[in-house]
Amino acid sequence: MRESRPPALGDPVTRLSGVGPRRAADLSRLGVTTVADLLTLWPRRHRDRSRITPIPQLQAGGVYNVVGTVREVRVQPHLGHDVTAHVYLRDGGGELDVLFFHARYLARSLPVGSRLWLSGRVDRRGPRLVMVHPEWEQLDESSPSRGVLPVYPLAGELSQRWLRSLMERVVPTYAPQVVDAMPAHVRQAWDLPSRAWALQHLHFPDDADDAERARTRLVLDEALVLTVGVQWLRQRAVGGATGRPLAPNGPLAQRFREGLPFALTAGQASAWAEVAADLGRSAPMARLLQGDVGVGKTILAILACLAAVDAGQQAAFMAPTELLASQHAAVLDEWLGPLGVSVGLVAGSDGSRRTTRGQLEAGHIDVAVGTQALVQEGVQFDRLALVVVDEQHRFGVRQRSELASKGTYPHLLVMTATPIPRSLALTVYGDLELSRIAGHPPGRRPVATRRVSRRERRHVYQEVLDAVRRGEQAFVVCPFVDPSESSDAKSAVQVYEGMRTLPGWRVGLLHGRLPAAAKTEVMAAFRARTLDVLVATTIVEVGVDVPNATVMVVEDADRFGLAELHQLRGRVGRGTEPGRCILVADPTGEDAEARLTALVECQDGFELAERDLAIRGPGEVLGLRQHGVAGFGLTHPTQDVHRLQEAQRMARRLLDQDPDLRRPENAALRSAVLVALGEALPSTVLH
Numbered sequence: 001m002r003e004s005r006p007p008a009l010g011d012p013v014t015r016l017s018g019v020g021p022r023r024a025a026d027l028s029r030l031g032v033t034t035v036a037d038l039l040t041l042w043p044r045r046h047r048d049r050s051r052i053t054p055i056p057q058l059q060a061g062g063v064y065n066v067v068g069t070v071r072e073v074r075v076q077p078h079l080g081h082d083v084t085a086h087v088y089l090r091d092g093g094g095e096l097d098v099l100f101f102h103a104r105y106l107a108r109s110l111p112v113g114s115r116l117w118l119s120g121r122v123d124r125r126g127p128r129l130v131m132v133h134p135e136w137e138q139l140d141e142s143s144p145s146r147g148v149l150p151v152y153p154l155a156g157e158l159s160q161r162w163l164r165s166l167m168e169r170v171v172p173t174y175a176p177q178v179v180d181a182m183p184a185h186v187r188q189a190w191d192l193p194s195r196a197w198a199l200q201h202l203h204f205p206d207d208a209d210d211a212e213r214a215r216t217r218l219v220l221d222e223a224l225v226l227t228v229g230v231q232w233l234r235q236r237a238v239g240g241a242t243g244r245p246l247a248p249n250g251p252l253a254q255r256f257r258e259g260l261p262f263a264l265t266a267g268q269a270s271a272w273a274e275v276a277a278d279l280g281r282s283a284p285m286a287r288l289l290q291g292d293v294g295v296g297k298t299i300l301a302i303l304a305c306l307a308a309v310d311a312g313q314q315a316a317f318m319a320p321t322e323l324l325a326s327q328h329a330a331v332l333d334e335w336l337g338p339l340g341v342s343v344g345l346v347a348g349s350d351g352s353r354r355t356t357r358g359q360l361e362a363g364h365i366d367v368a369v370g371t372q373a374l375v376q377e378g379v380q381f382d383r384l385a386l387v388v389v390d391e392q393h394r395f396g397v398r399q400r401s402e403l404a405s406k407g408t409y410p411h412l413l414v415m416t417a418t419p420i421p422r423s424l425a426l427t428v429y430g431d432l433e434l435s436r437i438a439g440h441p442p443g444r445r446p447v448a449t450r451r452v453s454r455r456e457r458r459h460v461y462q463e464v465l466d467a468v469r470r471g472e473q474a475f476v477v478c479p480f481v482d483p484s485e486s487s488d489a490k491s492a493v494q495v496y497e498g499m500r501t502l503p504g505w506r507v508g509l510l511h512g513r514l515p516a517a518a519k520t521e522v523m524a525a526f527r528a529r530t531l532d533v534l535v536a537t538t539i540v541e542v543g544v545d546v547p548n549a550t551v552m553v554v555e556d557a558d559r560f561g562l563a564e565l566h567q568l569r570g571r572v573g574r575g576t577e578p579g580r581c582i583l584v585a586d587p588t589g590e591d592a593e594a595r596l597t598a599l600v601e602c603q604d605g606f607e608l609a610e611r612d613l614a615i616r617g618p619g620e621v622l623g624l625r626q627h628g629v630a631g632f633g634l635t636h637p638t639q640d641v642h643r644l645q646e647a648q649r650m651a652r653r654l655l656d657q658d659p660d661l662r663r664p665e666n667a668a669l670r671s672a673v674l675v676a677l678g679e680a681l682p683s684t685v686l687h
Contacts, residue, residue, distance in 0.1 A: 009036040009177055018166065026156030038170050039178060039199055042218075042634055043150035046211055047119055047135070050147025055094035060124040066096060066131070067139070070114045075103070089116060097125075099132045115139045137161055148205050167203055175199040181672035182221060183665045186650060192217045215634060216643070222635045223647035228661075229673045231651050235659065243284035243409040244385045248276035250310025252339055253303055259338075265296065267438040272300050274435045275413060279307045279386075285411035291437035292605035293570025297415045298328075300437075301388045302335055304413050309341050309366045313385030316410075317369045320391045321512075322347050323519045323539065328390070329369040331545075336367065346370035346379065347516065389414040417567060417605070446603045447569050447579040451557070451596050453586050460553055460582050461499075467551045468505045468532040472577060474551035476535045477568055479559040481511045490555040490584075496535040510536040538564055540571060547575030557583035558592035562612040565599050591615050 007015035012034060014024045027033070032041055053064040068091035075085050085103035087110060089096045098118060110116070120134025135151075137160075152163050180187075180195040187194075193201075198217035205211035247253070257264075264272065271289060278285035291297045305315040317332065319325040329345040336343055344356045344365035359365050363382030368374060375387060387410050414432065452460060464474045476499075478492040496509040508522045508531040519539075526534045527546050534540070534549075538560070552572045557565060565583070573579020583600070587593045598611045613636075635644070654666065661670035 007035055009034065009174055011035050013038065016166070016170065022156075023158065023162075026158045029155035030153055030158075035170065035174060036178070038167065039175060040633060041152060041167075043152055043203060045151050046205065046208070047149045047151050048147060048208075049117060049119070049149055055089070055091045055096050055129075058094075058096065058122045058129055060122055060129060063121050064119070064131075066118045067091060068096065068116060068118075070110050070112055070116060071095065072112060073110050087116075089118070096122075097128050097130045098134065098136075099130055101133060110138070135160060148207060148211070150203050171200055171203045179668050179671075181668040182224060183654075183669055185665065186224070186654075189650075190220060190646070192220065195221065219635045219640050219643050220647060222633060223640070223644050224650060225669070225672050225676050227644070227647045227651040228654060228669065229677045231648075231655055232661075232673060233677070235655060242282050243411060244311065244313060245282050246279040246307040246313065246385060246411065247310035248279045248303070248307040250307065252310045252341065253306040255339055256302065256306055256335070260299075264299070265437075265439055267291075267436075268296050268300060271435040271437045272303060274433075275300060275304060276307070278433070279304060279411055284409040285413065286432050287413055287435055288432040289413060289415045289435050289437070291415070291417060293417050293567060294574060295437045295439065297417070297437060298331070301390070301413065301415060302332065304386060304388060304411075305332070305367050306336070306339075306341070308386040308411075311385065313383050314360075314363070314365065314381050315367045315386040315388065316374045316381070316384060317367060318372055318374050318387065318389045319369070320371070321539070322371060322516045323523060324390070324544075325370050326516075326520050327523065327544070332367060332369060342366045344368050346374055384410050386411045386413070391416055417570070445573060445578050447552075447573045447581050449569060449581040449583070449600050449603075451583040451585060451600055454584055457584055460584060463580075463582070464533060464551055464553060465504050471548075472550040473526065473529065473531075473546060473548045474533045474553065475540060475549060475568075475571055476533060476553045476555065477540065478535065478537060478555045481513055481537055489559060492535050492537050495555065499533060499535065505532040507531065507533045507535060510534055510539055512537060512539050538568070540568070544571055545574060546571070548577075549574070550577045550579050552579070552581045553584065554581070555584050557596060558585040558587035558589075560595075562595045562598060562608055562615070565595065566605055566608050569599070 012024070013019045013027055013032060014021065016035065019027070024033075027038075030041060032038055047065075049065055051065055052067050055066060055068065058064055058066070066089065068089035070087060071090050072088045073085060074088075075083050083101075083103060085100040087098040087100065089098055115138070117137045117139055118131060118134045119136075120131045122129050122131050124130070150164065150167070151160065152167070154160065154163070176196045178195055178199065182192070182195065192198075193213065195217065198214040198221075200214075201210045202214035202218060205214060271291075275285070275287060275289070278287055289297055289300065301317065305317065308315040317328055319328050325347055326345060329343055333343040342365050344359060344367070346356050346360065346368055347370055356365070356368075357379060360368050361380040361382060368381070370379075373379060385408070389412070412432075464476070467474055476495055478490050478495055480489060480491040481493060483491045483494050492509060492511050496507060499505070500507045508526055510519060510522045510526075514522070522531070522534070523544070525531045529548060549572045552568055554560065554565065554568055560568070569579075569581040572581065581599075583596055585592070585596060587596060594611075594615050598608055598615075602608050602611070654661070654669075658666050661667075661673070
């Protein structure tokens with residue numbers, strides 16, 4: 001029995017008339033669980049129904065709006081489908097054949113004489129023009145008179161007609177109840193309408209100009225809340241804090257650079273100058289170091305660690321997995337051991353971990369290597385002054401804000417090989433300064449990339465065998481660990497079992513479900529060249545450096561993201577021999593096809609990141625919520641870059657005038673920022 005009071009914004013959508021459990025479940029797949037969520041279920045686009053084309057003027061290949069009367073509905077069995085419904089539509093000047101598949105219900109829904117609006121592509125089949133499975137709506141006296149209609153994302157059994165009908169009831173009723181978080185003086189400065197007006201006119205605009213004005217207002221809402229949030233985080237994390245100046249050009253750093261068999265590239269030198277300047281100050285550094293795969297970020301991380309040790313302090317080097325942590329520890333020990341710098345790995349068995357932690361707390365370890373557990377409760381340092389984080393996208397703003405509890409406001413250097421367009425990085429990572437390593441080390445050649453169909457796999461593995469016979473090594477990466485009954489995609493176990501029975505190569509298997517010791521053992525064997533081929537999952541995506549590996553085969557490559565594929569490609573060609581990346585895939589979707597095409601055509605990670613944004617959108621590319629920050633909904637970081645910049649400037653002015661957003665006129669904005677940041681802020685900020 002429904003409650004007697006009208007539904008409120010915070011109520012579940014099931015309080016609304018016509019929304020039962022099944023439709024509520026479908027709405028939840030779109031991120032809609034409350035009445036308020038419906039207001040921000042943004043239309044994907046708008047359909048201008050006012051532009052109607054008479055049937056005699058239709059041409060094959062065009063997309064049209066048509067209005068007509070149903071002359072006949074013929075339902076018949078059709079190969080491969082439940083049934084096909086042929087709807088014959090007249091408009092007084094001609095007749096159009098409209099086809100619907102899986103459409104037995106249409107015989108009841110569309111009686112002869114009913115009036116329809118259709119929108120879709122027109123094709124020619126023989127002498128007749130046909131519109132196949134168009135968007136449609138039955139018109140009657142209660143049909144909306146407006147010509148511009150929203151087109152929403154759908155899930156499950158939801159239809160445009162039903163969802164639009166629901167929104168026509170919800171938006172006018174509840175949009176005026178929404179709190180407008182934008183301060184009045186900001187809205188006046190930008191000459192914007194109210195949020196209530198914008199919500200109503202984005203969903204149901206009178207014309208295209210209304211829709212764009214509404215979108216501008218709502219984009220600036222998102223941008224302002226997000227940019228105020230990240231700037232507030234930074235202000236609270238390091239504002240006025242005093243750390244410890246380090247020694248970026250101390251004797252250890254000098255000896256290390258003199259012992260390198262190569263000079264820093266121009267890109268490395270430029271980025272290091274920015275990092276070194278920060279390390280030499282008492283204000284704690286908070287810097288994001290971006291660099292494409294293979295540009296030499298680890299060398300700068302080592303120099304930063306030596307700056308801490310030269311100043312008599314400790315450094316922590318964090319990796320996203322235990323496997324990568326052990327590899328980093330081995331590399332750092334090889335480089336720094338001869339300089340007398342002690343490196344400790346905080347991983348392994350409980351006993352060895354306790355011993356290492358004791359040495360760390362006593363100050364006997366100069367550089368500690370481990371996972372995020374290094375800066376969590378239970379691990380103590382004697383004099384921590386620097387934290388280096390490998391792969392920034394796995395380390396969110398909450399962890400960044402917690403670092404102040406370790407040491408005395410330690411310096412923070414976070415590194416990523418996942419390129420982030422500058423416009424987006426400045427917004428989402430506004431609590432960090434940005435450095436970028438441009439270019440590649442001398443001699444590093446592009447990895448030749450091509451795609452093949454699954455029926456060509458035999459030739460691919462012959463190519464792998466030929467490389468092994470030349471003394472080279474290869475990776476084979478699969479999307480899953482085990483075979484799946486619901487998918488014919490190749491699994492790592494399946495490929496490994498098939499390869500290891502064949503002569504000519506020594507094959508290893510690596511995936512995340514193996515015990516840590518087994519993963520380390522397999523990786524060490526591959527690096528030592530006692531294995532020729534490593535079959536793996538994306539556990540080898542980052543940090544794995546095997547110079548003798550020249551071939552990367554990616555099975556079912558259409559199941560991977562563009563950033564993942566670029567990272568995987570970067571695992572080969574790191575030695576003297578050129579690298580090759582072979583993408584095995586038969587993509588069925590447009591997005592998958594676009595990703596594979598982009599990877600074949602482009603080697604530059606930052607250009608690929610821009611393409612990825614165009615294909616998938618910002619929320620998917622960055623996984624913003626894992627950073628503790630609610631992401632973009634309407635805002636596109638490249639198309640709306642000027643609005644992001646306006647919001648950044650306004651955010652700085654607001655926080656300069658009211659650092660805690662305590663003024664009455666900023667109260668609603670403060671509440672919105674706290675909601676958007678979620679768990680990113682320590683609890684002290686809430687008071």
